[in-house]
Amino acid sequence: MTTAQTYAEFAAREARGVSPAYERLSLAVSGDDKVLALLDTLPPAKRQPNLLFGVVRFLGGPVEDPAAFHHYTVTNWPRIEAQMRVRATQTNEAGRCAVLLPVLATLPQPLALLEVGASAGLCLYPDRYAYRYGDQTIGAGEPVLDCEATGSVPPATLPDVVWRGGLDLNPLDVTAPADVAWLDALIWPEHAHRRARLRAAAAVAAADPPLLRRGDLVNDLPALVAQAPADATLVVFHTSVLYQVPAPRRATFTELVGRLPGHWVSNEAPGVLPYDDLPEPPDGAHHNVLALDGRPLAWTRGHGQALHWFA
Known part of the structure; x- marks a missing residue:
């Protein structure tokens, strides 16, 4: 499965009806060639939506508006990438x-x-x-x-x-x-x-x-x-x-x-x-x-x- 498909599926099967913000964001990333290219520099296990969105939130970035998220992610990619490489999705629900x-x-x-x-x-x-x-x-x-x-x-x-x-x-x-x-x-x-x-x-x-x-x-x-x-x-x-x-x-x-x-x-x-x-x-x-x-x-x-x- 490509990274774009992973984000599209996340939007449809996990975020839909549960998180409108993450549904919008996942769909946007699935069609965002620039962000997808950045994600594809990471190991496959590190490209997942929950990890990317969690790191952006952890760093104080926006996750409600896809355009603002795109700008923040591209501008701050070195910081985001560093966190994504050392962190894992540890949702302790x-x-x-x-x-x-x-x-x-x-x-x-x-x-x-x-x-x-x-x-x-x-x-x-x-x-x-x-x-x-x-x-x-x-x-x-x-x-x-x-x-x-x-x-x-x-x-x-x-x-x-x-x-x-x-x-x-x-x-x-x-x-x-x-x-x-x-x-x-x-x-x-x-x-x-x-x-x-x-x-x-x-x-x-x-x-x-x-x-x-x-x-x-x-x-x-x-x-x-x-x-x-x-x-x-x-x-x-x-x-x-x-x-x-x-x-x-x-x-x-x-x-x-x-x-x-x-x-x-x-x-x-x-x-x-x-x-x-x-x-x-x-x-x-x-x-x-x-x-x-x-x-x-x-x-x-x-x-x-x-x-x-x-x-």
């Missing part, structure tokens, strides 16, 4: 816990959670957040995570989490203002509710920090697994992470995680972890596939805003 919760609540308790691609670890606290599935609320406090759920009954209780660890190539610290600023820049422009959610989830994590380790998802996973308590059910999980991992390395990881004790919960795009005989997604928007131990269970939206159970 606590709302994703709403689609993980129905699986986590059914596993033998208590749980030892280990997230691959943990960013700042905000998805390691599914037991500390409150949830609203339609008119049913679970838990108390902030943030409250809203999720449209169909095809399944929401869990009645929260999981019992006794250990939480995370692995990331560049773990972020919610007590560091620069790291929180990067997480904020990755949130789409119109999503004020997600910014409020980030602040509330960051406060939860800062009060009881998780064990975060810098490392590779294959080489360093076994050592972190060894630190989990033996008397808890180990759950290795990840969401929208493996698309950044080259296919051969991805295959090595899935082989490794399949041999580990406990359970494996994945929430990735269907092209990243392919499955046989998936039903049609509920609409033309971008969806992930939620799976337990390699068995697909549900379609999910990227920020945890919807869960369509089909298992």
Whole structure:
């Protein structure tokens, strides 16, 4: 897929109906030969829309108006390029816990959670957040995570989490203002509710920090697994992470995680972890596939805003 096609697809499948600003911007970039030529000087994994738009926002550039964005990007490309080469999309959306919760609540308790691609670890606290599935609320406090759920009954209780660890190539610290600023820049422009959610989830994590380790998802996973308590059910999980991992390395990881004790919960795009005989997604928007131990269970939206159970 060309860079132009990547941006056009992002506009149609991910931003449409979710972020008008990013839909406009993605469509504009898909037809902007000058910006596309600049992007094509980067490695393929570094050309993605969320990374470009996040870096421009992080540097204080405009993302609402395509013409202003073009001028800023072309004028400031050396600064933008430098940031894009060293940063990654580490969207740490606590709302994703709403689609993980129905699986986590059914596993033998208590749980030892280990997230691959943990960013700042905000998805390691599914037991500390409150949830609203339609008119049913679970838990108390902030943030409250809203999720449209169909095809399944929401869990009645929260999981019992006794250990939480995370692995990331560049773990972020919610007590560091620069790291929180990067997480904020990755949130789409119109999503004020997600910014409020980030602040509330960051406060939860800062009060009881998780064990975060810098490392590779294959080489360093076994050592972190060894630190989990033996008397808890180990759950290795990840969401929208493996698309950044080259296919051969991805295959090595899935082989490794399949041999580990406990359970494996994945929430990735269907092209990243392919499955046989998936039903049609509920609409033309971008969806992930939620799976337990390699068995697909549900379609999910990227920020945890919807869960369509089909298992």
